[in-house]
Amino acid sequence: MNEILQYLTVFILSVFIGIEVISKVPSILHTPLMSGSNAIHGVIIVGAMLVLGHATSNVEIVLGTLAVFLATLNVVGGFVVTDRMLEMFRGKPAEKRETKQDTE
Amino acid sequence: MSRGTFLDLCYLVASITFILALKGLSSPKRARQGNLLAAVGMAIAIAATFAQPHLHHLSLMIVAMIVGAAVAVPTSRFVKMTAIPQLVAIFNGVGGGAAALVSIVEYLALTSVTVLYLRTSSGVTIHVAIGGVKSVAVYKILEVVLGVVIGTVSFSGSAIAFAKLQELMTGRPVTYPGQQIMNAILGVAIVAVAILLLVTGSLVWLWILLVLAFVLGIAFVLPIGGADVPVLISLLNSFTGLAVAASGFTIGSNLLIVAGTLVGASGILLTRMMSSAMGRSLPNILFSAFGSNVTASGAVERDDGRSVRSGTAEDIGVLLAYARKVVIIPGYGLAVAQAQHVVRELADELQERGVEVFFAIHPVAGRMPGHMNVLLAEANVPYDELKEMDEANPEMATADVALVVGANDTVNPAAHDTPGSPIYGMPIINADQATNIVFLKRSMRPGFAGIENELLYNPKTVLLFGDAKDTLQKLVAAVAVA
Numbered sequence: 001m002n003e004i005l006q007y008l009t010v011f012i013l014s015v016f017i018g019i020e021v022i023s024k025v026p027s028i029l030h031t032p033l034m035s036g037s038n039a040i041h042g043v044i045i046v047g048a049m050l051v052l053g054h055a056t057s058n059v060e061i062v063l064g065t066l067a068v069f070l071a072t073l074n075v076v077g078g079f080v081v082t083d084r085m086l087e088m089f090r091g092k093p094a095e096k097r098e099t100k101q102d103t104e
Numbered sequence: 105m106s107r108g109t110f111l112d113l114c115y116l117v118a119s120i121t122f123i124l125a126l127k128g129l130s131s132p133k134r135a136r137q138g139n140l141l142a143a144v145g146m147a148i149a150i151a152a153t154f155a156q157p158h159l160h161h162l163s164l165m166i167v168a169m170i171v172g173a174a175v176a177v178p179t180s181r182f183v184k185m186t187a188i189p190q191l192v193a194i195f196n197g198v199g200g201g202a203a204a205l206v207s208i209v210e211y212l213a214l215t216s217v218t219v220l221y222l223r224t225s226s227g228v229t230i231h232v233a234i235g236g237v238k239s240v241a242v243y244k245i246l247e248v249v250l251g252v253v254i255g256t257v258s259f260s261g262s263a264i265a266f267a268k269l270q271e272l273m274t275g276r277p278v279t280y281p282g283q284q285i286m287n288a289i290l291g292v293a294i295v296a297v298a299i300l301l302l303v304t305g306s307l308v309w310l311w312i313l314l315v316l317a318f319v320l321g322i323a324f325v326l327p328i329g330g331a332d333v334p335v336l337i338s339l340l341n342s343f344t345g346l347a348v349a350a351s352g353f354t355i356g357s358n359l360l361i362v363a364g365t366l367v368g369a370s371g372i373l374l375t376r377m378m379s380s381a382m383g384r385s386l387p388n389i390l391f392s393a394f395g396s397n398v399t400a401s402g403a404v405e406r407d408d409g410r411s412v413r414s415g416t417a418e419d420i421g422v423l424l425a426y427a428r429k430v431v432i433i434p435g436y437g438l439a440v441a442q443a444q445h446v447v448r449e450l451a452d453e454l455q456e457r458g459v460e461v462f463f464a465i466h467p468v469a470g471r472m473p474g475h476m477n478v479l480l481a482e483a484n485v486p487y488d489e490l491k492e493m494d495e496a497n498p499e500m501a502t503a504d505v506a507l508v509v510g511a512n513d514t515v516n517p518a519a520h521d522t523p524g525s526p527i528y529g530m531p532i533i534n535a536d537q538a539t540n541i542v543f544l545k546r547s548m549r550p551g552f553a554g555i556e557n558e559l560l561y562n563p564k565t566v567l568l569f570g571d572a573k574d575t576l577q578k579l580v581a582a583v584a585v586a
Binding site: 035048051059077 | 115118122123125126127129130131132135136138139140142143146149150153154156158159160161162164165168169171172173175176177179180181188189191192194195196198199201202203205206208209210212213216243334337338341344345347348349351352353355356357358359360361362363364365366367368369370371373374377378381465467472473474475477478492
């Protein structure tokens with residue numbers, strides 16, 4: 001029962017951090033932020049690797065492999081799409097007008 | 105330092121990068137660094153996991169990852185910018201699916217120990233089996249239930265969101281008689297099955313729960329209108345985060361709990377920010393579909409039989425060329441037609457003639473907030489020519505021409521003056537205040553919200569029908585000779 005309390009502590013603190021950390025976001029960044037956090041929950045890949053790594057029955061192996069595959073899509077796709085969005089945001093206009101650090 | 109401690113430290117570092125990444129992503133200056141930082145953290149976490157002791161099926165794991173990457177990289181690299189919202193929906197959905205699977209597999213592993221024990225003890229009865237299964241603590245089963253239900257809802261919900269955005273199905277809210285009752289029954293059934301699972305620990309209930317959660321995800325998303333889907337994706341994104349956190353509880357991983365909860369909590373906040381940018385409350389977006397059909401069809405009927413004024417590219421070219429100030433209001437039609445480069449040509453052409461031009465960007469123009477900024481940035485439109493709604497609106501009254509390119513709902517005055525309208529209360533760009541209004545539209549079809557736009561019938565309004573790219577090219581040519 002002790003470990004569940006430890007996990008709950010981590011959970012509660014993370015809720016507060018999650019709310020604090022993005023207090024004010026300009027609307028043009030709503031989509032990249034969503035996409036970026038989408039990539040971050042791809043961390044489920046770690047869980048998928050662990051359950052597959054410890055799988056014993058065939059069902060576990062099949063479902064575990066599927067989980068690793070889906071999680072990889074989430075991680076890789078998430079980061080690449082976000083980067084692609086942000087690249088268009090910042091990259092080109094930045095080289096065109098260098099000191100323009102803007103929107104805020 | 106033991107290997108275990110070192111690996112835990114790696115996970116801690118990864119958690120920190122995720123926090124910093126979210127912080128970075130919410131400011132324009134550091135957004136890209138933030139994303140890269142999170143990617144580095146993710147790489148550390150994956151590497152640390154490979155280094156875990158007693159890990160089997162490594163080759164299978166690596167194959168699954170290679171195949172996953174081989175699918176994800178080209179898809180996310182080469183899909184058109186217009187399809188990015190769908191991609192986010194899909195990548196979110198598979199994450200939710202993965203979280204549900206992790207919870208299921210972990211539960212199978214937990215219970216298979218019990219099965220083994222049952223096999224060794226001879227002459228077991230069902231009664232003993234129940235006693236044996238109880239060895240999985242109730243709170244453990246609860247974590248599994250949460251992971252499976254939330255993850256699966258996110259999975260099937262994202263699939264429907266994808267279908268709506270990809271126009272594989274109607275973007276209109278899907279409603280049918282007795283929908284609310286059906287959904288209520290579904291909700292009650294899920295709670296009942298979850299309780300049965302908690303009490304008995306029997307796998308059968310887990311599979312039934314999986315199916316019910318899958319159906320719930322679909323039922324939850326069907327009545328939500330296409331224009332609200334971006335907000336919905338943000339909400340489902342937050343759900344997936346929570347499902348990941350639940351899986352983290354189940355397998356005992358602080359990293360998963362931290363990262364999942366961060367996304368879950370910030371995602372809820374982001375969802376609220378998005379819906380308030382549309383002037384709507386979240387419950388309103390999620391549950392308002394049940395009346396809106398009536399209002400929408402009523403509006404269509406009322407407008408029947410009235411005429412609109414359509415013009416030629418030449419007329420409009422002259423109008424633009426001799427204006428002092430032109431405000432371009434882009435929308436999803438611009439994105440669909442891939443017309444961002446042509447619209448920039450038109451802006452350049454006008455500016456060379458001394459016309460003041462800027463773009464007025466509605467926060468939810470396109471299918472996602474920021475959609476238009478991304479597209480126009482791709483076409484190298486300078487930042488100072490992109491004005492957000494609040495900045496643009498005070499200037500609308502002094503504009504000679506409001507050029508609406510493939511936008512509709514975001515300039516619909518019904519948001520101001522028709523209390524029954526589904527978009528009533530949404531802030532809009534006040535195109536109606538400009539001296540002249542030009543609409544480039546594919547057809548008279550209403551916008552994504554499925555409601556009629558009064559502005560089309562305004563005497564100040566001229567329409568030019570066609571694909572945005574074609575009509576813009578004609579306008580560029582017309583301005584050049586004007």
